[in-house]
Amino acid sequence: MKHIHRTxxxxxxxxxxxxxxxxxxxxxxxKPRAPVVSKQKPSDAVDEARPGDEQYKALSGQVVYxxxxxxxxxxxxxxxxxxxxxxxxxxxxxxxxxxxxxxxVAGYARRLDIALEAARLWLEVEPSSLRAQQILTGVLVMSxxxxxxxxxxxxxxxxxxxALGANLLGLNRMLARNADRHAVxxxxxxxxxxxxxxxxxxxxxxxxxSSAGERVRALAEVRRALELRPDWEMAALxxxxxxxxxxxxxxxxALQRFVERNPGARxxxxxxxxxxxxxxxxxxxxxxxxxxxxxxxxxxxIVYPVAILALQQNDxxxxxxxxxxxxxxxxxxxxxxxxxxxxxxxxxxxxxxxxAHYSRVGAGEQYLPAQVRSAHLLAGQGKLEAARQQLRDALxxxxxxxxxxxxxxxxxxxxxxxxxxxxxxxxxxxSQQPEQADLLYxxxxxxxxxxxxxxxxxxxxxxxxxxxxxxxxxxALGYSYADRNLRLPEARDLIEKALKLxxxxxxxxxxxxxxxxxxxxxxxxxxxxxxxxxxxPDPEIAAHLGEVLWMLGRKDDAxxxxxxxxxxxxxxxxxxxxxxxxxx
Numbered sequence: 001m002k003h004i005h006r007t008x009x010x011x012x013x014x015x016x017x018x019x020x021x022x023x024x025x026x027x028x029x030x031k032p033r034a035p036v037v038s039k040q041k042p043s044d045a046v047d048e049a050r051p052g053d054e055q056y057k058a059l060s061g062q063v064v065y066x067x068x069x070x071x072x073x074x075x076x077x078x079x080x081x082x083x084x085x086x087x088x089x090x091x092x093x094x095x096x097x098x099x100x101x102x103x104x105v106a107g108y109a110r111r112l113d114i115a116l117e118a119a120r121l122w123l124e125v126e127p128s129s130l131r132a133q134q135i136l137t138g139v140l141v142m143s144x145x146x147x148x149x150x151x152x153x154x155x156x157x158x159x160x161x162x163a164l165g166a167n168l169l170g171l172n173r174m175l176a177r178n179a180d181r182h183a184v185x186x187x188x189x190x191x192x193x194x195x196x197x198x199x200x201x202x203x204x205x206x207x208x209x210s211s212a213g214e215r216v217r218a219l220a221e222v223r224r225a226l227e228l229r230p231d232w233e234m235a236a237l238x239x240x241x242x243x244x245x246x247x248x249x250x251x252x253x254a255l256q257r258f259v260e261r262n263p264g265a266r267x268x269x270x271x272x273x274x275x276x277x278x279x280x281x282x283x284x285x286x287x288x289x290x291x292x293x294x295x296x297x298x299x300x301x302i303v304y305p306v307a308i309l310a311l312q313q314n315d316x317x318x319x320x321x322x323x324x325x326x327x328x329x330x331x332x333x334x335x336x337x338x339x340x341x342x343x344x345x346x347x348x349x350x351x352x353x354x355x356a357h358y359s360r361v362g363a364g365e366q367y368l369p370a371q372v373r374s375a376h377l378l379a380g381q382g383k384l385e386a387a388r389q390q391l392r393d394a395l396x397x398x399x400x401x402x403x404x405x406x407x408x409x410x411x412x413x414x415x416x417x418x419x420x421x422x423x424x425x426x427x428x429x430x431s432q433q434p435e436q437a438d439l440l441y442x443x444x445x446x447x448x449x450x451x452x453x454x455x456x457x458x459x460x461x462x463x464x465x466x467x468x469x470x471x472x473x474x475x476a477l478g479y480s481y482a483d484r485n486l487r488l489p490e491a492r493d494l495i496e497k498a499l500k501l502x503x504x505x506x507x508x509x510x511x512x513x514x515x516x517x518x519x520x521x522x523x524x525x526x527x528x529x530x531x532x533x534x535x536x537p538d539p540e541i542a543a544h545l546g547e548v549l550w551m552l553g554r555k556d557d558a559x560x561x562x563x564x565x566x567x568x569x570x571x572x573x574x575x576x577x578x579x580x581x582x583x584x
Contacts, residue, residue, distance in 0.1 A: 015346040100135065130159070153191045165200040168192060172207045185212035199228035209265055210242060218242055228515035233258075233267045240271065248279050259288075266292065274305060282313055300331040311340065320344050342373070351377040368394070368401060374406040379412045387412055400438075403429070407442050419449050437467050441476065448480050456480060475508045482515035491515050506536035514544050522552050539572035541566045543579075550582050558582065 081566050089275035124266045127230045171191060175184045188208035196200040225235045236258040244251035255272040257573055260267055269288055276285035289306045296302050303326050321342070326337050342357035355377050361370035371394040375409035378387035391412075406429050412423035423446040430439045444459035457476070463473040476492030482489045492515045498508045513528030529545040532538075542565035549558035562579050569575060 003359065049434060054218040056156055064481065076579060100131070123410075140150070144244070149187060150190045154185075154194060157191070157195065164195065165198065168195065168200040168204045171204050172211070180207075181212040185209055185214060188198070197228070199232060202228065203232075203238065206235075206238060206242075215242060215245065231262050231265070233262075233265050236265070236268050237271055240268075244275070246504065251275060251283075254280060260359070266296065270302065270305075277305070277309060277312075285309060298329060300326060300329045303329065304331065307340070316344050316347070333364075334493070335360070335364055336361045336366060339370055342370060346373060346377065351381060363395070368396075368404060370401040371405070375408065376415075379416065384416055399433075401434060403433070403438055409436060410442065410446065414449070416447065419446060422446055435466055439465055440466070441470075441472060444476065449474075453480070453484075458561060469501060471505065471508060474498035474501070475505075475511050478515065480513040482511065482518050488515060488519050492519070506532040506534070506538070506541065509535070510538075510541045510544060513548070517544070517548050517551075522548055528551065533561075537565065537568075537577040539569035541576045543572075543577070547578055547582065 062242065063390065064376065085288045092221035134156070137149065137156060141546035144517075145172035153171070157164060160167060171188055172184075175187065178184050185205075185208040186198060190206050194203050202225040206218045206225065209221060209300075219239065220241065222235050222239045226232060226239065229235065238250040240255050243254055252272065252275050252465040255268055255275060259269050259272055262268070270503065273285045276282070286309060289302065292299075292302045293306055303322050307319050307322035307326060308313055310316070323337050323341050323344075327334060331337065338357045338360040342354045342361070345351075345354035345357060355374050358370040358374035358377075361367055371391060375387040375390050378384075378390065388409050390411045394405055395403045396405065406425065410422040410426045413419070413425065424442065426439055426443040426446060430436065430443050433439060440459045440463040444456045444463070447453075447455035447459065460473050460477040463470055464477075467473065468525075474494045475498035478491040478498065481491035482495070492512075495508065495511045495515055499512060502508055509528050509532035513525045513532060516522075516528060523532065525548050529541065529548055533541045533545050542561050546558040546561045548564075549555070549561065562575065565572070565575055
């Protein structure tokens with residue numbers, strides 16, 4: 001087995017963050033390790049440390065007493081007394097083992113002042129002790145004594161020249177808990193200065209400068225690191241990260257230059273491909289992903305983004321192949337893969353296959369959408385009761401999730417032409433949660449379908465009181481009036497309020513177009529409906545737009561809009577009614 005070298009700085013880092021020396025949030029149930037001095041008679045420890053010194057031999061009784069006092073205090077949960085007893089004993093004996101135990105117990109008691117004093121004394125007593133140097137460095141880090149740290153860190157770095165690069169890279173991690181990022185930057189800069197000329201030193205300063213908001217210095221240092229190590233991917237990624245804060249194109253250009261110089265730089269090319277996707281440069285991104293896929297066909301971190309990019313480009317064949325391949329690999333989130341495969345099968349009208357994939361979506365963000373979509377597919381197969389039961393049996397974490405599933409069940413009933421049953425289902429749920437906003441809104445819409453305008457108005461006005469920023473509530477009430485040619489000025493006021501809250505919502509734009517049409521302002525209605533249809537070619541918007549075009553004498557345009565919409569939505573009732581009314 002290959003020997004793993006434990007670096008000196010890494011050891012100091014472990015000391016700084018390990019329990020029980022200085023661990024934060026620890027309870028007394030987890031006791032510090034047994035004292036080193038207990039392995040031999042206390043008097044022997046003193047004799048060994050100070051052979052022939054009668055003054056220290058005379059302290060042996062006091063040593064025994066204070067060790068017992070401290071350990072009993074620890075057993076009884078009095079870490080403060082234990083730390084003070086050991087501190088007194090350490091000052092009396094100056095014994096390295098007692099000093100180490102003092103630091104340990106003081107850290108356990110959160111007495112960093114005692115731990116720091118003991119650690120400094122220990123290094124004074126044993127100036128060549130690496131362990132004492134590590135402990136003191138750790139205590140200084142935990143005490144945020146950054147001004148005192150530099151010489152100790154430089155000394156430790158110089159001692160372990162073999163692991164100098166790794167130790168330099170560990171500096172920022174060691175100091176991560178300190179909130180004063182400028183102070184950390186100044187310290188790191190000072191510590192790394194003797195080692196400039198080593199790429200890791202410049203990279204470490206760049207990291208600290210970046211955290212402190214010193215972007216210019218950070219860029220200069222990481223570029224110097226790249227000059228010293230032109231093939232260092234980690235430095236190239238940091239440079240791109242720094243550049244991306246100002247310009248994504250500059251970051252992408254830097255990554256491209258690095259990949260051109262280093263064709264086998266997998267991590268950088270992967271980052272480049274993702275950055276290109278983020279910049280919507282899909283063709284270029286695909287070229288890099290294809291190259292990576294050829295070289296690493298079984299790498300999940302490459303196969304997954306290739307599949308997602310294919311989905312974005314609507315290339316379902318490639319997406320499906322890669323997603324199915326991903327199921328054979330060690331990919332941690334198989335649920336998201338099954339969800340996407342379910343959507344692909346769903347869109348391809350392979351409902352049984354889609355249901356099978358949706359059924360394998362586990363707990364997480366996609367669980368409820370998978371359950372809802374699966375239920376809709378079951379209902380489409382004529383299995384309405386099975387679909388409803390699936391929604392009722394679905395696991396939920398919150399009452400809001402249960403509401404979502406109840407609304408989905410009502411949707412199934414509505415699509416099955418059981419509007420009254422759907423209304424009854426939601427109205428019953430609403431009786432148990434009378435101020436639940438989603439239930440108020442959905443129940444009101446079903447009341448409108450049943451012609452119960454009074455109920456619709458009551459529920460929507462209650463929703464507006466509960467959520468005065470609900471654009472959908474204003475819009476639904478305004479549109480209901482407009483669609484029935486009732487209270488048109490009030491309808492327009494309501495829809496205008498909705499537009500102020502959601503100015504680009506295509507359905508609210510459609511409502512505004514419709515109320516203007518009802519009020520006889522056909523040109524203004526056309527403007528709103530064309531905006532709505534451009535954003536969302538919904539069949540109901542198409543029905544309204546076609547009607548306005550027809551009334552303006554543009555019958556061919558109306559027929560074209562209706563024909564296009566009918567091809568995509570052949571079963572839409574409102575669209576069918578518009579076509580039947582004007583172009584039978």
